Amino acid sequence: MLDPARPVPDDLRYTARRHAAVRTDDYVYAQLIPYIGNKRKLLPLIYRGLCHTDSAAGTFVDLFSGSTVVARFAKTQGYRVLANDWEPYAHEIAAGTVALNAVPAFARLGGAEDVFNRLNALPPLDGYVARHLCPRDDAHPDPERERMFFTRQNGERIDAIREQIAAWEAAGRLAPGERAYLLSALVYAVSYVSNTSGVFKGFHRGWGGATATALYRIRSALRLQLPPLFDNGQANLALRRDAQELGPDLRAVIGRRPDVVYLDPPYNQHPYGSNYHVLNTVTLWDKPPLRPGIEGNGPLRDKSAIRKDWRTARRSPYNAARDALPALRRLLATLDARWILVSYSTDGNMPLEGLIAALAERGALCICTQPYKRYRVSTPRMSPRPRTVEFIVVLDTAGAAASSGVDAIVAAIRRAATEPGAGDENLVLSV
Numbered sequence: 001m002l003d004p005a006r007p008v009p010d011d012l013r014y015t016a017r018r019h020a021a022v023r024t025d026d027y028v029y030a031q032l033i034p035y036i037g038n039k040r041k042l043l044p045l046i047y048r049g050l051c052h053t054d055s056a057a058g059t060f061v062d063l064f065s066g067s068t069v070v071a072r073f074a075k076t077q078g079y080r081v082l083a084n085d086w087e088p089y090a091h092e093i094a095a096g097t098v099a100l101n102a103v104p105a106f107a108r109l110g111g112a113e114d115v116f117n118r119l120n121a122l123p124p125l126d127g128y129v130a131r132h133l134c135p136r137d138d139a140h141p142d143p144e145r146e147r148m149f150f151t152r153q154n155g156e157r158i159d160a161i162r163e164q165i166a167a168w169e170a171a172g173r174l175a176p177g178e179r180a181y182l183l184s185a186l187v188y189a190v191s192y193v194s195n196t197s198g199v200f201k202g203f204h205r206g207w208g209g210a211t212a213t214a215l216y217r218i219r220s221a222l223r224l225q226l227p228p229l230f231d232n233g234q235a236n237l238a239l240r241r242d243a244q245e246l247g248p249d250l251r252a253v254i255g256r257r258p259d260v261v262y263l264d265p266p267y268n269q270h271p272y273g274s275n276y277h278v279l280n281t282v283t284l285w286d287k288p289p290l291r292p293g294i295e296g297n298g299p300l301r302d303k304s305a306i307r308k309d310w311r312t313a314r315r316s317p318y319n320a321a322r323d324a325l326p327a328l329r330r331l332l333a334t335l336d337a338r339w340i341l342v343s344y345s346t347d348g349n350m351p352l353e354g355l356i357a358a359l360a361e362r363g364a365l366c367i368c369t370q371p372y373k374r375y376r377v378s379t380p381r382m383s384p385r386p387r388t389v390e391f392i393v394v395l396d397t398a399g400a401a402a403s404s405g406v407d408a409i410v411a412a413i414r415r416a417a418t419e420p421g422a423g424d425e426n427l428v429l430s431v
Helices: 038-052 069-076 087-097 111-120 129-132 152-170 180-194 244-252 277-284 319-332 353-358 402-419
Strands: 059-062 081-086 237-239 260-263 339-345 366-375 387-396 428-430
Touching: 038 069, 038 339, 038 366, 038 387, 038 428, 059 069, 059 244, 069 081, 069 260, 081 087, 081 244, 087 180, 087 237, 087 277, 111 152, 111 180, 129 152, 152 180, 180 277, 237 244, 244 260, 244 319, 339 353, 353 366, 353 387, 353 402, 366 402, 387 402
Parallel strands: 059 081, 059 260, 081 237, 260 339
Antiparallel strands: 339 387, 366 387, 366 428
């Protein structure tokens, strides 16, 4: 068991200087895609939650693994990790950086270094991405008629690399794990050079937008780098399944009862399948039909080029306020684990009372909080709620149900959001 009284290790406190995804070799932070809900700044909070379990060196299941930062952190803490996400790009990241303990051999292609060098040296290819997601001329783009997700130079680099990976796979030259390792590197590189602020529902007008910010990455030449890996000596897993369906199968999949199940469901109405649709297209390489440009008779057509399949294949109940809490209750009822950890926020779709009550029905609770200032557009436009509270609920399913303490927990979390000093990162509530 981690010691609750032990200070949070300094290397878990994210700083851009030490942990920038593009240049760090720290396994936990390296090549993390820019991601809504990314927990890289909340690892100290999650660490404190784990300190209140007795699960050291057990099995850790991350049912909504996303960017994989929590799954990676769990690997470094000695856990055997199962990372699951039903978005194709997120699954490939997990398969390429969490399930693997060492860089694949790429024996059929001359080794990893040679493979990455060959991909980076490919000549440009005028393919799907260049034709549909890039302007014809980088020096004179037309945002009224052309999509500008990438420079054409980088679009042709993406096409060349992805087609080569597909060709190697079709020829049987990629062993299990090698494809995922390559795609995890490519997904990060695609995110890094995109002409967006991280989300692919739209692109900047002009390179970098009105202020031309981040041109150092947007106009840089896409290049793959070997993702750092970490060997925890365990048989880690990466799955792509609906968390609601995987929950009751965990014992069968892992071969034993999991020690910790970590839940980080979507907080708001924005679906990841539409926010990161370009990453899914690059991953699946199924080239969904698109109009080459966005001009049309009347309003602009299909400007964001969002895939439609997320609506049927990957729609999440957690994106809808009326569905989120019932979905969580159904999931909790299926989970057979000693410890269940849930990350959430006071800005989330689920009402605090309902969320805490649902967890309290399963056992004893401990809650760790971390408030932070809410974003505001300008100083005059102050928010009526100046602070948001991120919290992690530690549920001990072997403990007595904590229903009688729900009101006290909810009140304390709300005080942390409204009263400066009422809930710093040392606040721990137990019932």
